[in-house]
Amino acid sequence: MTMTERELHVSKIERGTVVDHITAGQALNVLRLLDIDGRRGEVVSVAMNVPSERTGSKDVVKVQNRELSQDELDVLSLIAPDATVNIIRAFEVAEKHVVERPERVVGVLSCPNSACITNTDEPVKTRFTVLDDGVRCEFCGTIVREAITDLLSS
Numbered sequence: 616m617t618m619t620e621r622e623l624h625v626s627k628i629e630r631g632t633v634v635d636h637i638t639a640g641q642a643l644n645v646l647r648l649l650d651i652d653g654r655r656g657e658v659v660s661v662a663m664n665v666p667s668e669r670t671g672s673k674d675v676v677k678v679q680n681r682e683l684s685q686d687e688l689d690v691l692s693l694i695a696p697d698a699t700v701n702i703i704r705a706f707e708v709a710e711k712h713v714v715e716r717p718e719r720v721v722g723v724l725s726c727p728n729s730a731c732i733t734n735t736d737e738p739v740k741t742r743f744t745v746l747d748d749g750v751r752c753e754f755c756g757t758i759v760r761e762a763i764t765d766l767l768s769s
Contacts, residue, residue, distance in 0.1 A: 625660045630704050631679040637695040639664050642674035644694050649687060651678065670697065689717040690724065693745065693763045719744050719753070724763070731755040 637645055642661050651657050660677040667673040682702050683691070691698055692714035702710040722740040726733045732754050733741045743750040749760035 625662070625677065627706050628658075628677055628679045628703050629706055631677065631681050631702075632683050633701040633703060634676045634678075634683075634691070634695070635673070635699045635701065636667070636670065636697050637674035637676065638697065639670070639672040639674055641695050642676050645674070645676050645691065645698075648690055648694065649678065649681070649683070657681070686721070686723050688712060688714055689720050690763075692716045693720070693750070716745055720750065724750065726752045726755060726757055727759060728752065728755045728757040731757065 634645055640663065642663050646652070646659070646661070651659055653659070658679040660675075662675040664672045665675060683700055688700060691700070693716070696714065696716065698714045700712040700714065701708045702712075720743045722742075724741055724743050726741055726743075728734070731752060733739050733752070739754070742753040744753055746758070746760075749758055750763065751758045
């Protein structure tokens, strides 16, 4: 068997987003962040633990017909800090972004503190300050250092 026979080739997408250099093992969390569960018929390609010269191994996610918002890029930086995001149009890379950690994330995460004002019927968007090793709710001060994906708003 030649190397070509053992390789898996994933076809190009006409338009959409390719998230590359995701921390190995985080692709499913990226899908969760993007609220992609397959129920809406999204065409998605996921590669996990792919060899990478830069990081040793990485995950890659391709999503057809979807471009990421700045809010999604901001949260993506919390779970995949080395990710690159390629926006594809007409089968070509139209834009390339390197995710950058924002100073704050608004309206994307849910506070785990049930007593926080953001978990009441008040019309308040969540706001988190991004720390070196987690996030802090700007309303109640709750700090989350791990499991950021558990805070994703539904």
